Amino acid sequence: MKNRKWIGVLGIIGILLNMLPFGVFTSVSADSVIQDGGTFYQDVPEAANSPLGAAQYFHIFANDVTLRAHTSGNIAAKNFNGGNASFGTNGYLDKEYFYLENVQSINGSSGITGEDHNKLVVGASVSVDISNPNRPKINDTNMDHLTASQIYQDQGTNQYINxxxxxxxxxxxxxxxxxxxxxxxxxxxxxxxxxxxxxxxxxxxxxxxxxxxxxxxxxxxxxxxxxxxxxxxxxxxxxxxxxxxxxxxxxxxxxxxxxxxxxxxxxxxxxxxxxxxxxxxxxxxxxxxxxxxxxxxxxxxxxxxxxxxxxxxxxxxxxxxxxxxxxxxxxxxxxxxxxxxxxxxxxxxxxxxxxxxxxxxxxxxxxxxxxxxxxxxxxx
Structure with a gap:
């Protein structure tokens, strides 16, 4: 009799679990958490003494950026439309920084191949999916040359670049x-x-x-x-x-x-x-x-x-x-x-x-x- 009661209780619990949204009790892996980008001046403190500020450390620096063709360089853009062309400096061995506050489109071939060569920061409103750490997504575009560890995002009211x-x-x-x-x-x-x-x-x-x-x-x-x-x-x-x-x-x-x-x-x-x-x-x-x-x-x-x-x-x-x-x-x-x-x-x-x-x-x-x-x- 006791076994039947336990079977009945377990059955009710199973029904309740099936009624709840999938993943309610799924633990969050640390690998799925998007890193806070911080600020550019934390990454490159010497830029604070530059007469051109942060802009001097980017190939293209503008409020609005549209790419048409191959862009061998790094970019900082408030509004970015780059679906037609990849970006990243060919042959560059040092770390290269990118900031795209708002993204209309992005080319999946962007970035420099190499684990330590990229830091790409996007704004808080941009959709980022790093559930596949070897092929993350930005606005549903697969990023073939970037890994989850190279993608960062503004958190709250923080901006990587003002x-x-x-x-x-x-x-x-x-x-x-x-x-x-x-x-x-x-x-x-x-x-x-x-x-x-x-x-x-x-x-x-x-x-x-x-x-x-x-x-x-x-x-x-x-x-x-x-x-x-x-x-x-x-x-x-x-x-x-x-x-x-x-x-x-x-x-x-x-x-x-x-x-x-x-x-x-x-x-x-x-x-x-x-x-x-x-x-x-x-x-x-x-x-x-x-x-x-x-x-x-x-x-x-x-x-x-x-x-x-x-x-x-x-x-x-x-x-x-x-x-x-x-x-x-x-x-x-x-x-x-x-x-x-x-x-x-x-x-x-x-x-x-x-x-x-x-x-x-x-x-x-x-x-x-x-x-x-x-x-x-x-x-x-």
Whole structure:
């Protein structure tokens, strides 16, 4: 009789369990918990001393990013639409950081193959499934080159990168560069031979060279060569070149000039994928009457050099771009290649020289403090 009672009780318990939602009593494996991304400055603390902030450590940094073709570089985007192209720097051996706060689409081939090479952080609203740790999903897309241990997510109100704050830093940097007294001020008429247009900085004996171009220089459809560039990671010893392009208030600005580069060691650089950034010492700053340009920059010829345009839309049409792209919106290009700018800001014209001397082998700390110089200039 007692056995029958126990059988009846067990049967009732079984019925109740079947009525409950599946998995109520399933334990949660630690492997299924998505890691908190923390903040970028916790991962790369030296970025706090960079005049370009977190943006300097990304190939593409923008509020809105759309990819059209192969992107050999890392990305930070507030809003990301990248289903048409994979991203990740080919051959890069160090850890590469990515941040996609909101994801409309993503390509499953993105990331660098290798267990320790990726940290991809997504925003709190993005769907992440790491139930298969070897093939996690982001917004139901299988990520073939990432594992669960490489995917992180904003938790609560935490943000890995605050884009509002970072864009303010980039705006200040753009204004500081454009306010420096130029060493050269050029317009289209300064190049009488339109088929042999060269800006040679080799004879300018300064740590930082400031050049201002009127809008018509890059609107010409023949190549523009920047010559006399230097190589090296020690920015107190290597010349940095800042080129401010004054778009003249045009709502849409077309750059029709292929950019060619040559160096004091006799080498000539062409567009290519790279992991050696020692020759990336040129920064293009797009402005309008001394303020960051807020229109659309369309690049119609192959481009070399990092782009600072924090209020602008940058469209690479179908051409290749080598360098960091810092913009409000990036609409894609042909191929883009990571080529981090690492120059220094040195300005007697602003009444202050602020050099940070570091180990030449440290690629991340070769900076001067742009924001401090900008503050001094503003106070004066």
């Amino acid at each position: 884009f509002t704050t970072e864009m303010q830093k980039l705006n200040s940097a753009s204004q500081t560069i454009s306010s420096a007294t130029p060493d050269l001020t050029l317009s289209a008429t300064d190049f009488p031979d339109r088929n042999n247009r060269v800006i040679d900085v080799s004879s300018i004996n300064k740590s930082a060279v400031f050049i201002t171009l009127s809008a018509d220089v890059l609107q010409m459809d023949t190549p523009l060569k920047i010559a006399g560039l230097e190589k090296g990671y020690d920015c107190s010893q290597v010349k940095s070149v800042f080129i401010t392009v004054d778009t003249g208030g045009q709502s849409e600005y077309n750059s029709n000039s292929q950019i060619n580069l040559s160096y004091t060691d006799g080498t000539v650089r062409a567009n290519h994928e790279a992991t050696d950034f020692s020759d990336s010492t040129i920064l293009w700053n797009f402005t309008s009457n001394g303020q960051p340009y807020a229109g659309k920059v369309t690049i119609n010829r192959p481009w070399q050099g990092s782009i600072l345009a924090p209020q602008a839309t940058v469209d690479g049409t179908g051409v290749n771009i080598d360098g960091s792209i810092m913009a409000n919106e990036f609409l894609g290009a042909g191929e883009t290649h990571r080529w981090d700018w690492h120059g220094c800001f040195h300005s007697e014209e602003l009444g202050s020289v602020v050099l940070t001397k570091t180990d030449a082998s440290d690629k991340t700390k070769c900076w001067q403090v742009l924001n401090l110089v900008y503050t001094i200039q503003t106070v004066r």
